[in-house]
Amino acid sequence: MAREMCKVTVGLTVLALGLTGCAGGGDDASAAGSPRDGGTLRVIGSSDVGHLDPSAVASVGAYGLSRTFARTLLGTRASNDFQETIPVRPDIAERLPTRENGDIGKNRRTYTVRLREGVRWNTEPPRPVTAQDFVRGFKRLCNPASPSAGKGYFISTLKGMEEFCDGYTAVDARNAGAMAAYQRSHEIEGVRAKDDRTLVFELKQPASDFLNLLALPFTAAAPEEYDRYVPDSAEFRQNTLSNGPYQISEYKPGMSYLLTHNPVWRQESDPLRERHVEKIQITLGQDSPETVQQQIEQDAADLAWDQPVPTSAIPRLRDDPRFAIRETPSNSPYLVFNTLSPNNGGALGKREVRQALQYAVDRSALIKIVGGPAVAQPLHTVIPPGNSGYTPANRYPTHGESGDPAKCRELLGKTGHRGLTLKFPYRTNSIHKLIAQSIAENLDACGVKTELTADSGGSFYAGTISTPANARTGKWDIAAPGWTPDWYGNNGRSIIQPLFDGRGYGQNSTNYGGYNNPEVNALIDAALTAPEPAHAAGYWQQADQKIMEDAAIIPLLSRSHTIFHSSRVHGAYFLPTTASYDYTRIWL
Template sequence: MGSVKIRDGVALAAIVMVAAACGGHEDHALPGGGGIPQPGGTLKVVGSGDVDHLDPSSSYTVVAYNLNRTWTRQLVTYPASNDFEKAIAVVPDVAESLPEISGDGRTYTFKIRQGVRWNTKPARQVTAADFVRGLKRLANPVQPSGGISYYTQTIEGMQEFFNAFQKAPKTAAGIAHFMAANQIKGVRAVDAATLEIRLTNKASDFLNIMALPFASPAPVEYEKFVPDGPDFRQNTISLGPYQIGNYQAGRTILLVRNPSWNQEADPVRHQYVDRIQITLGQESADVVQQLLEAGLSDLSWDQPVPTSAIQRLNGDPGFHVYEGSSLNPFLVFNLQSPNNNRALADVKVRQAINYAVNKVAIAQIFGGPRLNTVVEGAIPPGSIGFDADVKPYMVPGHTGDPAKCRTMLAQAGVSGLVLQFPYRTTGNHAKVAQSIAGDLGKCGITSNLIATSPDDFYGRYLSSVAKSREGKWDIGGPGWLPDWYGNNGRSVVVPLFDGRNYTEGSTNYGAYNNPAVNALIDKALTAGTESAAAGYWKEANAMIMADAPIVPVISQNVPTFHSSRVQNAVYSPLSQQFDYTQLWLG
């Protein structure tokens, strides 16, 4: 899928103690069913682009997530498992156990696991103060975290801390001085081994937020460097089983064993291979696939399995397809467009177009039914609020019903629609646009297809308030990947459908705004339990689809491939790749 934002797969978009750090092992049932671990060797990874940021406080791509897994740790994390439901359930990491939560659901108390050490000289135990520092760094004025809103929305005083921090000098000394002189109201190191976090409201997804790499601790040494600056990138400090031995931007990343890491203090990672060599600059997915099949490399860094190779790979033990949870792509309506006498502001017109799209044809463009799941609701399978009964515009076979579309348009008193339809020229986007345009044509709707670069698609069309209001676009086909799975309404429904968030650069592209949906969002976000939140998200899902601000199309599953050397290949849904800390080489 490439080096893309976690939350938007098109736009921008772990368990069992086995081998000790000294190299010994025990015979355990492993998450990938891989047999007895064989330590040693160099895992070879090849691909195209660099990480967006090396600093975990700001890194926001799927490849960065997989890299972070090797050298950073969080209080809680996700386990390694090829069972999707297990892989999206939060488990303790640096914390000894899941936190104690106060009776009002707002105070979380974490106890730090002993034996988790920074690879400093001498090695040093991680402390609660390191986690306080890590949370503060999210709000720094030089490179604030792309996920900052998750923390400002939930942690007491985080928004005020962020606002004040933006006025601080953008130097290492200025940043360090501000962090020393200012506190986040809701975050406190009770002692070296106890961290207390107070929320503004109950939030059943708070542990999911704390499991993101953004919430990594930061050693005091990081105060010497501007966040994610060149000096930082050459002076990273590790808590995980590996440390960064060599980083050359855009060229190579070498990971070597971290001698300070202790298997007994890490319930989710292992240290089987000696080295992980990541070679960048290979822009061809076909060449990467050839290297893997020939055994010259072991894993792809960011290049997808070529669609043309999938039929040939069926039955190959190195080929796997894993469940995804995305709206990728979906069709969004510009509800602000003045075109066609503001026809798209009419819910009946949007409902009619929902019947038009042949979703199976689009699934075929992306490799067919094994690689794609047709979606009928605003929330895809694998995300909280998914409801298989929400399918108000489903057509048998998912092939579209142009006659129904024409009838509904006539009932709405609309004819001769001409829709401005920008699309990206990269990947399969042109084929998707042509397929949808053909479906709309059968309904009597003309599509004015506008070829764009990925940047222009968002910057000059979908995410531009002025261009949206001018009617420069009527429909578009973006995609969305959540930042995490399971209890993730904050990462799906909020960015796509909360009308209060509409502004320049918004991902609520069509400016959809229903106060009743917004009220359900608030109830879901402040629900005390995941089950209570799920009920509100399901209500929101049904209400959104009744309004038809989008046409959901497919959720893409993830094809992966590894060389024959790779053993115990365990998939990580959040990185969409095999977890480097689980595998060994045969």
């Protein structure tokens, strides 16, 4: 069994990433016999998703859940070979658009997508998923009640998306009828239904990653029934519909989900998913990763919902076939500064203060907390290894990765901002409390006090750090979120744009600290309009360098995902973008 983390070397022109599957047990694909249907897959963990509405999903857990009931035009296939998870494949689309088959126009700005037959909603009576359902899905990305964190991808790419979204901001976010009326009376120029089974997209300019965008979970089709509810409201969450293999039959907020068979789903209409277990029971509220691990090892549960394997358990699980270290090239966690905070005289809005704090963190301690060098490597760039635009760099080096509190103190003294006190909310699940405590100790050695506050995973993202009012009023100063790219391959956009484009800052933005630099914004535009992926990668690298010069965040770790399943589980295939096995392919 391979035990060391894969080493990744990516040049600017190499976008296929050169990654191989590594460090893996957990691959039961070759288990004797055919998959057996039936039984209940028991998933256990800590926090509810921040957003359940497919148009607003913004976390790896929500991505994995939405895959079971909300299908997209294109998608990716789960595999324990990282390379096999990268290619975009047809989902509801009949085929992959190419220039050769005529579905991508000669100007590379027009994309035609035809829907496959046999995909239906679980309505009474059942009805086909139509091109208009996808148009509705794109319109919902900009709703003012719970806008998609990914809307910026499409505002910068699709004709008319920016104008449609700008107009939508004036609509009452508490009025479902008003939002539905706006969507019915306004069109997005670059998204239209030619007929029930044909979609046509018009781009502002060629985008080499547009097919990747069509595979993102928040571009899922949306049935007309969704117009009845305020997006992602409590009422909406009790009325989700499904066109995938499972449907949400029971949802108790913060407590549990019960997924059962969608009776109208058919295997022949779905090339990416399967369906073997009878039910999927997701039980929430267990913050202790040790307790979760114990239950899975004892076959009292089957999979962890939102927690990697506890660090203390990794040494004894090395040779257990149920354990694996899976590649998820990611920036996880990183320390983000609230540049809008009025606290401490607005100190975090000053680049020199943020630069001084770069020297505070002891990454070697964090690596021990998450499981050692087989699980994580120190990270000093915004873009992690294994992603487009990555180039090794370390602008703020310290000896042995252990931090330099003396230099931090010295540089802070020069800024005139001694005696800082920083509000630091942290997630309660997994090892996030230990990570936050370690960083707080580092800051203390630098002369900076912290006020640590526990924040459940669901509210941490959806409420605390994604709400601009909380940033502007100084409800928090620093936080340690994580970021797994929305896709791999030609994916520079999936890191820099959502985290650092200041023009899209607003409710549900993943640019949590409100960072905004016109030079970085211009580099984003240059990358998006670059004729080839290799050219784009050069601009992403330049943006990375500028962001690190500004010290907008402190990158901490490039981390793989440790995962374990019960002895009942077979057919465990991993999806890096969900940091989990594909529920739809597991059998017991």
